[in-house]
Amino acid sequence: MKIAIIRSECSFTKGGAERYAANLCRELCEMGHDVWVLAEIFADDIHPDLKHIPIKVNRTSSSLRNRSFNENAQQEARKLNAEQVIALSRSYPSDAFRVSDPLHCFWMKIRYPGKIHQFLQSLNPRHKTILSMEREILDPENTRMIVTNSKLSKKIIGRYYDYPQERIHVIYNGVDHSQFTADTSLRTRDTLELLFVGQDFKRKGLGPVIDALAMAKDDGHICKLRVIGRDNPTPYQSQADRLGISNLVSFEGPTRQIQEAYRSADLFVFPSLYDPFANVVLESLACGLPAITTTTNGSSEIINENKDGYVIEGATSHLASDIAQCISKFCALSNETRQQMRQHARNTAEEYTIHRNTKQFIAHLSQ
Numbered sequence: 001m002k003i004a005i006i007r008s009e010c011s012f013t014k015g016g017a018e019r020y021a022a023n024l025c026r027e028l029c030e031m032g033h034d035v036w037v038l039a040e041i042f043a044d045d046i047h048p049d050l051k052h053i054p055i056k057v058n059r060t061s062s063s064l065r066n067r068s069f070n071e072n073a074q075q076e077a078r079k080l081n082a083e084q085v086i087a088l089s090r091s092y093p094s095d096a097f098r099v100s101d102p103l104h105c106f107w108m109k110i111r112y113p114g115k116i117h118q119f120l121q122s123l124n125p126r127h128k129t130i131l132s133m134e135r136e137i138l139d140p141e142n143t144r145m146i147v148t149n150s151k152l153s154k155k156i157i158g159r160y161y162d163y164p165q166e167r168i169h170v171i172y173n174g175v176d177h178s179q180f181t182a183d184t185s186l187r188t189r190d191t192l193e194l195l196f197v198g199q200d201f202k203r204k205g206l207g208p209v210i211d212a213l214a215m216a217k218d219d220g221h222i223c224k225l226r227v228i229g230r231d232n233p234t235p236y237q238s239q240a241d242r243l244g245i246s247n248l249v250s251f252e253g254p255t256r257q258i259q260e261a262y263r264s265a266d267l268f269v270f271p272s273l274y275d276p277f278a279n280v281v282l283e284s285l286a287c288g289l290p291a292i293t294t295t296t297n298g299s300s301e302i303i304n305e306n307k308d309g310y311v312i313e314g315a316t317s318h319l320a321s322d323i324a325q326c327i328s329k330f331c332a333l334s335n336e337t338r339q340q341m342r343q344h345a346r347n348t349a350e351e352y353t354i355h356r357n358t359k360q361f362i363a364h365l366s367q
Contacts, residue, residue, distance in 0.1 A: 001362075002034045004082035006073045007100075008055075008089045011043035013256055015199050016279030017100040020173060021088050022046045027358040036080055038073045053080075062126040066090060066133060084365055090133045092142040096365055099148045099276050102203075104130045105160045110274050110296070110315050111203075138163050147361060149173050149277035150298020169364045172302060173279050174357035175286045175349060182288030182346040183263045186339050192331055194225045195265035195289070197258065197280045201231040204278075205271035205294070205319065210236060212269075212323035214243040219324065221331040223248065225269075228261055230254045262287035266338065267330050271323055272297040273315045285309070286349035288342040292326045294319075302352065308345040 005028075007021040022043065028035045029047040042052045053076050058068035070091045077085050087094035090101065104127070112121045121127055136142055138161040146168045148154045154168050194213070198204030206227065213225050225248060227233065233251040240246040255261060262268070268284035268291040277298035281291050285308060293300045296314025303309040310329070312322040330338070 001084060002080070002082045003028060003036070004077045004080050004085045005035060005037045006077065006085065006087045006089055006091045006094070007037065007039050008057075008069055009041040010037050010039045010046065010052075011041065012046070013043065014041075016173075016283075017088070020100065020279060023174070023176065023354045024086075024088070024358060024361070025050050027354050028362075031358065031362070036082065038076050040069060063129040066126075066129050070133065086361075086365070087137070087143075090130065090137060092133070092137045092139075094142075095144045096361075097137050097143045097146050098361075099146065099153045099157075102274055102276060103153060103156050103160070104134050106156045107203075107274050135161070140164060140167070145169065145364060147171055147364065148298075150301055152296070152298040152301070153276045169360075171357055171360045171364075172352055173277055173282055173299070174352050174354035175279070175282045176354060177286060177350065180259050180262065180283050180286035180349075182286065182342065184288045184339060184342045184346060186335060187266070188335055189266065192221075192223045192266040193264065194223050194267050194269050194327070195261055195284070196225060196227045196229075196269050197261070197284075198229045198270070198272075199231060199254075201227075201229065201233075201236060203273050204229075204275075205273055206236055207239065208271055208320040208323055209269050210239050210243065210245070210249065211320035212327060213240075213248060214245050215321060215324035216327040216331070217245060217248070219328050221328050223267075223327060223331065225249045226261065226265065227251045228253070228255055228258065258283070259287055262289045265289055267292065267327070268309075269323065269327070270294075270297065271312065271314065271319055275299070281309075282349060282352055285345040288346045290330070290338075290341040290345050292323060302348060304344065304348060308341055308348045 009018045010021040011018050012022045026047045029049045036051045038053045040055045040057050055072050058064040085094045087097045112118045240249045262284050268289045270293045275297040281299035284291050291309040294314030300311045310326040
């Protein structure tokens with residue numbers, strides 16, 4: 001099958017959505033499909049049979065960047081005459097659109113609470129463009145089927161858009177188990193290590209994590225926090241300073257060895273305000289790292305409460321205290337019980353493979 005995949009960035013070294021695109025492309029090539037990826041930013045080490053068509057983007061403004069990528073990618077897709085067009089970024093028309101990025105209609109309500117604030121922000125050219133494109137994508141005339149990676153996204157689409165629910169398919173992400181391997185040995189550390197990984201510190205909930213770290217300390221549970229990801233750390237360093245815990249928080253920037261960070265940590269803390277399905281949670285489980293996450297993150301759907309992690313209500317005023325309670329609960333466990341949680345985390349993740357994800361995707365696409 002000749003397949004065109006549209007994704008602005010496709011690389012193993014970027015964020016979860018970019019890695020998903022790279023894994024899907026590689027797996028489709030391994031399955032014998034003729035795959036073309038239409039991307040602005042592309043890593044050439046994904047698969048030798050994968051063909052790349054560069055997409056030019058007007059970066060004068062965010063609105064022009066989104067519009068120009070869609071228009072130029074669609075122009076190249078028409079030239080290919082592919083049997084199937086899969087959009088992994090905001091682009092239409094397509095045979096299948098996968099919800100990789102946050103649904104903007106929902107994110108706006110979380111990011112800008114209050115109807116007046118939301119209305120004013122909806123006039124912002126960037127938000128206006130993304131909301132307009134989202135409406136076009138979720139028009140049944142423009143997109144034959146939608147793939148979501150969580151029930152959360154399917155529910156949000158049903159709430160805000162008139163798209164047939166029977167044409168929306170939930171396919172959970174997969175993870176590369178050869179790359180993300182687990183250390184489930186018994187540990188006897190005096191000070192537990194928490195890990196936060198993300199590219200957008202505000203949306204991923206770093207502020208409440210730092211507050212929770214201070215609360216847990218006041219409760220008698222002193223932990224260290226590693227922060228890995230590309231964003232401005234200054235406001236969060238100042239927050240840690242104000243709380244008197246700057247010695248417990250390290251900001252390390254991005255890394256190409258994220259699996260090593262997962263394996264060395266004791267607890268993954270990812271209280272995202274909103275994510276369709278944060279793949280970092282699945283990656284952490286695959287490395288035997290129990291996770292705290294939120295109901296507003298689709299990957300919370302694979303967590304087994306108190307067995308391989310904790311799920312708390314997302315985007316609330318009491319988010320920090322809820323995180324702190326989970327941290328304290330985890331710290332109070334015996335070393336043997338924490339070891340069991342690491343094993344359960346790995347067992348949970350083993351169900352979710354890239355091959356399984358791709359097979360399910362192709363099965364729906366072929367219907």
